[in-house]
Amino acid sequence: MTPQSHTTRAPAPEDVKAQLRTSIRKARLHRSERRRADLAETLRDLALQVPAIAEASCVSVYASRPHEPGSLPLISALHDRGVRVLIPTLGDGLQRGWSLYQGAEDLIERAPGRPPEPSGTFLPAAAIQEADAIVVPALAVDADGTRLGQGGGWYDRALEEVREGVPIIAMTFAAEFRGPGEMRLPREDHDVPVHAVITPEGTTPLPA
Structure with a gap:
């Protein structure tokens, strides 16, 4: 009697992503508020050295939630320079859109767990075409430019x-960037790659 062979299937990309999200979110909980604030200032300084951001008249930046790589110092610095900053906003029926940042006091949390949003006019999804650089959040990024989002x-x-040629730049923590020689993140057809990643250790261009 021939022993029955068993084929081990590789886990589906969405299952791998779910496991990664869980472990990364847990790891992020261990950073103190003071440490996160210090890292956010480092990320700001590095981002402002990126030519596409430094020379932009309009930049899209995510408004960070607790435990995410802090973006509020960068948003504030750009605003102080007179740069128009587009913040992601959810409209009626969870419609994707943007609002212009008017100041820290204007950012409000509209629902528990959601990122803070400006209270001003809701702009449609196409408003992102005005941006000269896009700064996006990431739970992880690899050397191929694959970005792991929240799901x-x-x-x-x-x-x-986004207009063709506009750089998409992810911000994440140093341990969450998988450099050359490290295991790649799963990428699906709908995943949009990023052109660079900023961690507190520096900025790395990527072959997106």
Whole structure:
């Protein structure tokens, strides 16, 4: 009697992504508020050295939630320079859109767990075409430019509107960037790659 052979299937990309998200979110909880604030200032300084951001008249930046790589110092610095900053906003029926940043006091959390949003006029999804650089959040990024997001697909859909040639730049923590020689992240057809990643250790261009 021939022993029955068993074929081990590789886990589906969405299952791998779900496991990664869980482990990364848990790891992020261990950073103190003071440490996160210090890292956010480092990320700001590095981002402002990126030519596409430094020379932009309009930049799209995510408004960070607790435990994410902090973006508020960068948003504030750009605003102080007179740069128009587009912040992701959800409109009626969870419609994807943007609002212009008017100041820290203007950012409000409209629902528990959601990123803060400006209270001003809701701009349609196509408003992202005004941006000269896009700064997006990431749970992880690899050397091929693959970005692991939160799982809702918000940015993958929103980035379809970006003008050709505009750089998409992810911000994440150093341990969450998988450099050359490290295991790659799973990438699906709908995943939009990024052109660079900023961690507190520096900025790395990527072959997106």
